[in-house]
Amino acid sequence: MRIGLVVNPVAGLGGAAGLKGSDGVEVQREALARGAVPRAGDRAAQAVRTLLSRRPDTEIVTVGGAMGEDSALAAGATPEVVRRGASDTTAADTKAAVLALAGVDLLLFAGGDGTARDVLDAVRELGDEAPPVLGIPAGVKVYSGCFAVSPAAAGFLAAEGAERVVEAEVVDLDEERYRHGLVSPRLYGTLKVPAARVRLSGRKTGSSSAIPASAEGIAQEVAARMRPGVRYVLGPGATTAAVGRELGLATTLLGVDVVEDGELVAADVSESELFDLVKDTAAVVVLSVIGGQGFVLGRGNQQVSPRVLDHAELTVLATQQKLAGLGGRPLLADTGDQETDKRLSGHVRVITGYRESAIYRIQAASEEFQA
Known part of the structure; x- marks a missing residue:
């Protein structure tokens, strides 16, 4: 089984810093200035470690450096690197990485809702050639239904394979409006994920229906x-x-x-x-x-x-x-x-x-x- 891995290394930076998101270079710089520590790579490594503990013969295919290779190595894997990674990653880098991993059986990606949107854009470009995907939760906002509930759960699900798939929603918030207290979730589309709904996060439901x-x-x-x-x-x-x-x-x-x-x-x-x-x-x-x-x-x-x-x-x-x-x-x-x-x-x-x-x-x- 060949499992692809893409990591958004800046995902989640703005969380502990109180910035309510990590989108944009300026926000990422501010988060680092406030003492934020990147953790997406560690969470991706945890997922791969769990995967390999159950399926040690799994081939990990990824991109260079912090976008996947570092996490795979930290988990004890010997990954196949198909593309150089970027040091200052952008949405375009995530999309390019997904396109380079089109031939895998399942694609794991570490990030939040913004990363899920980038993956969705690449999957749409691949069309029928796109593999099923599964999110490793690593962002500030993880409201989409395409994420496992934890990194370990993502590894466990990946080990089970993706012979059966279901559609899971990708939603995101406008971070600038979010920082001003305005919650405006938007549905961007769906991704094919392994058919094990009990172990996926599920889409967040709002409080508007509460009395x-x-x-x-x-x-x-x-x-x-x-x-x-x-x-x-x-x-x-x-x-x-x-x-x-x-x-x-x-x-x-x-x-x-x-x-x-x-x-x-x-x-x-x-x-x-x-x-x-x-x-x-x-x-x-x-x-x-x-x-x-x-x-x-x-x-x-x-x-x-x-x-x-x-x-x-x-x-x-x-x-x-x-x-x-x-x-x-x-x-x-x-x-x-x-x-x-x-x-x-x-x-x-x-x-x-x-x-x-x-x-x-x-x-x-x-x-x-x-x-």
Whole structure:
């Protein structure tokens, strides 16, 4: 079996930096200036490592350097390199890499929704010659349905092959509008992915169908539980924004904010800023569940890093509709650190309304492929 690998090495850079995306050279430079560390290559290596542990005879075909070769070598593979990689990658480089790997049995790509769009453009150009694809989640935004739930799950699925395929949606947001709190998802098309839907992320569903009173009730309950002298970290999303409104504060819809004793301590913080704010005081991280996917950590809230979680309690919010929409599937944690994800695994109390809560299972996304 020949598996292609394409890595967008700058995918996810803007997450921990609080930039809500990584598209564009200027954003990438700003992320690096804020101390962001590239992680897409490591996540791709994890996928390849899992793949080879199950199918050691797999041939890895990729492009040079950080666009695939480095990750394959880190995973212990001896890859076939069919094209030179670029150092400062662009959408055109991703498309060219996909075109060069047209003959593989399955194409793995590491990135986010923007990378998925670039892959889709190349697949359309290839037409009937295009191989099935599968995304390794490595971006800030991973709302499309063509991604595995974790790098390990991507490797596991790749090992199973792609004899049967289904169509999965590719969606993306306008990052500039997103940075200004405007969520405008757009469907760009579909990609053929391995037919194992239970192990794919699934497309994110919005909160527009939720009863407004549900979010307001959750906000009232969170506010009632707040303790003096404790710093509360409010993650992104409409439900956590309702908490800000309940407190009479102008918090950011899609950023991470810190409040204490009813006052806004800091707004739209980066990971390093957040760590400095919680490392020496009692803190609680308040996060909402992504509808349809079940992610609590690792999708759009990378500012809440493993080291931040080492210094804070975790409170999870979700409407009853969101929990019901999961159909019994667990909540997921994908912080990038398996030990942190395992520590968080188990059962968590989810606030679902005023004086209402539910006990729900949460697990490491890396273990989802074992289901």
